[in-house]
Amino acid sequence: MxxxxxxxxxxxxxxxxxxxxxxxxxxxxxxxxxxxxxxxxxxxxxxxxxxxxxxxxxxxxxxxxxxxxxxxxxxxxxxxxxxxxxxxxxxxxxxxxxSVLDEVVVVGYGTQQRKDLTGAVTSVSASQLEKQPVASMDMLLQGKAAGVQISQSSGAPGGRTSIRVRGASSVNAGNEPLLVIDGIPMYNSSKDPGGTSYGTFSATNALASINPNDIQSVEVLKDASATAIYGSRGSNGVLIITTKRGKTGNAQVNYNGYYGWQQPHSRLDLMNGQEHADFLNDWAEASDLPKPFDNPQSIGQGTDWQDLIFRQAGMTDHQVSVSGGTENTRYFISGNYFNQDGIVINSGMERYALRLNVDQQINKRLKFIQSLTFNRTINRSVPIANAGADNVRSAGERAYTASPTAPLFDENGDYTVNWYGISKPESPVNSLLTTRNRLEGDNLLGNLGLEYTIAEGLTAKSTVGVNLMNRANEEFYPAATTYIGGLFDGLGILASRRITNVLNENVVTYRTELADRHRLEATGGFTWQTETSRSSSTQPTGFPNDLLGNNAIGGTTGTPAIASDLTDWSIASFLARVNYQFNDRLLATATIRADGSSKFAKGNQWGYFPSMALGYRLSEEEFIKNTGIWDDLKIRGSYGVTGNQEIGNYQSLARLVTNLLYIFDNQLVNGARQSSLANQALTWEKSDQWDVGVDMGFWNNRLRFVFDYYKKNTNDLLFTINLPAYSGYSTALYNTGQLENRGVEVELNADLFENDFTWSVQGNYAYNRAKMVSLGRSASTSLFVGHAPGVSLNYVYDGIFRNDAEIAAQSHQTGVKPGDMRYRDVNGDGVFNADDREIVGSPQPKHIFGLNNQLGYKGWSLGIFLQGELGREGNRISRLFDPSEVASNKAHELINRWSPSNPDGTLPRAGVANWLGSTYLLQDMSYVKLRNVQLAYQVPGRIAGVSSLQVYLSGQNLVTFTRDGFFGYDPDGGNGYPTASTVLLGLNIGF
Missing domain, CATH: 2.60.40.1120 (Carboxypeptidase-like, regulatory domain)
Known part of the structure; x- marks a missing residue:
């Protein structure tokens, strides 16, 4: 009605x-x-x-x-x-x-003018977002906000990304920021049903289901003052996503579409067929085995598996939106279709999206607000990570490990499935082509609300939101073409998950001005959110044939693994915030939130999260105005406590497993046993954070500068610790240990030219250092006090022994030969053992930055966006650099390995006997990336009823600059599925 x-x-x-x-x-x-x-x-x-x-x-x-x-x-x-x-x-x-200072910024449960902010908040507007067409909304933020690090774990369509705001605040609990989409809190955590028990399924990106074209702005809340209003879920930062809404006026119809071409961003430099045959001969000779190849030269270049598994792929996006309205009714309606073929054969993603946002002023006091979107995604996946003891290999590994000495087809015209050294034979190409992995997802995300003006300055708002998700996963691994399928005469899975998430929020806001010098805004409210998840799966084996796949499940002969699951959680919250301003100079914000979570034991379910922030707008003082330097000068400081409850459900309770079999009276009977200890003391992980910041504006605010220094301590870490064997349990979750993050953030915005020729620059930089302050009760062997999580304890590689003289000149390594690996005697005791390991690595970047240039001349515009990370270290692909391993191809640089015929070689010999985990694999992952270039032309005037017409050419992920010696597809992405470089040709039409 x-x-x-x-x-x-x-x-x-x-x-x-x-x-x-x-x-x-x-x-x-x-x-x-x-x-x-x-x-x-x-x-x-x-x-x-x-x-x-x-x-x-x-x-x-x-x-x-x-x-x-x-x-x-x-x-x-x-x-x-x-x-x-x-x-x-x-x-x-x-x-x-x-004025930039008058810009309205969305904060938790309200809005503020930028000049009045006391917390650390970064805004990314629609004008910035529209310059970079992307498949997923999280990629819009990459390099756009200081202190926000976004990394791709996979280049697959719909692949996972990780988002970190001011570093990772936890060890075993969640580190993703809270996302608030049109008022509905959620996380970028996978809601997909699981795959086979052999680990063949790779979870997708939950945010890939959301249409990025609908986004109006993104606000990043970083310090405790800004995030404390979200209490137990604010310790990892908060991203507030606001979608587009209608404006008063005639209906405005807009079409935005593009077609793009993708190709692998880079290729690995691997041995060709002859070079790999030479390596295998050297390895066999060192291992006292017959040489497998009599004439390596006859193989020539061999097979390039990267060419066969990777491809040029298309992608397309079409969006139609209608918006408009009267003074009382405003609407925004959009429909989107997105289709991306993957650069790996037999992979891709489709997305269908509909949105309806309505604002209805029912009368002078009552307003109705609606945000509603429905999305459907279909993923055709391939493995992006090795699983099941390498029974299933990632798509990337198939491309870089398969031996170039093996042809695609054998002499009978069949796919080659075996080559020297391989123990789990399958064709790298045919196994990908014949595996079926289809994930379908439906998502309804909506929010309905009423806002009532009780009296002048006093409003009450009540909303009900839902996030309904249905996921269905189907996988099938044929017996004839996949190794894992061959083990089980065909392996399949049918899995589904249904999630119902309901939210109710009730907020009252009061605004008043006193004596023209005092302004006060008070917000208070109650919120409640609950989620129920139901899942089920069946894993059939022993298929009669491969023709029908899971459609022949009724004819399977194996005993299927059947599972089902039901979990739920809820959280209730009370919140209050007061903003006070005196004479547009002194600013103060006080916030408190109380959260009660079902994830903790009774007596420990409620947590309290306060914050306080002060600001002083010096630019309003006459002695500052008289300098003629600053248009804006504000100093601010904040302190607050936020929390983290992102652990699995029922972690405080003693849990049972019920899928056990026992023998009683010579018969099998079903039984159960306790699988975990109860922990009635389990409670919130808390982060206390303080922040000091300065905001400055010059030249009529054409040059704007923001600086922040922060320190965040996470106490009572939700930490999985090892238990003694006599307890009967291996691990338990406790509150113990402390983690510190501290750093600096800088944002710089400049409007350099503003006439016919325009040029604006947005830049940001962040420096973050993390370290374990205490391990508490944990006896972790992978975390070290004083060091960041993710470092490793390893031997220090010190080159190779080239000859017997070098071996004789040292005494700490014994039983070595020329060409073996040399390791450093770190403690100098003349004995080489585990005491010579060092804490090495830099798992988090020391510096992250982004630089965006926007240039325009009349109807032309050019955007150039650079983004980078410096100081991060990671491992090279082990198999490609391990000369003791024989079942895969090798990096091309291993042609410079030591051998009797190449005594000047600088890398370990084939078949090296003393291979150990060491810094030999460690490499610098620093990069600077040309993330996006877009050239657009706005056609002047009207053409046949078209009010605006723009054409654009966009290039993404075009060039990556790395340090010498880097080996991998992309330092910003995983090796299981490479990232792509993309060129898009687009059209934007308004009517």
């Missing part, structure tokens, strides 16, 4: 005006400061649905306009203006540029 009234309002509004003489009104919309025309500005008639957009010269024309009408003009980045027609046929309109 509500929508029928909305539609009626849209249709009848033009006739509701008093019958006044009407005329044609023309005019130009210009910048009030520079006088330049504003193309694409909206000019509407107050109280009517009539509106238009200005052309390239800022000109507009409206018909049948009453002489006493009032025109409403608006443009992004400018203050809206009301101009009376007053009987004129020509009405010029000049818009004042909106």
């Amino acid at each position: 509500m929508y029928l009234w909305c539609l009626a309002g849209l249709c009848l509004a033009p006739y509701a005006q008093a019958q006044q003489p009407s005329t044609v009104v023309t005019g130009r919309v210009t910048d009030a400061v520079t006088g330049e025309p504003l193309a694409g500005a909206t000019v509407a008639v107050k109280g009517s649905a009539g509106s238009t957009q200005t052309d390239a010269n800022g000109a507009f024309q409206l018909s049948q306009i009453a002489e006493n009408a009032i025109l409403l003009a608006s443009f992004v980045g400018y203050d809206p203006e009301e101009v009376p027609v007053a009987g004129r046929a020509e009405v010029p309109i000049a818009l004042e540029p909106q």
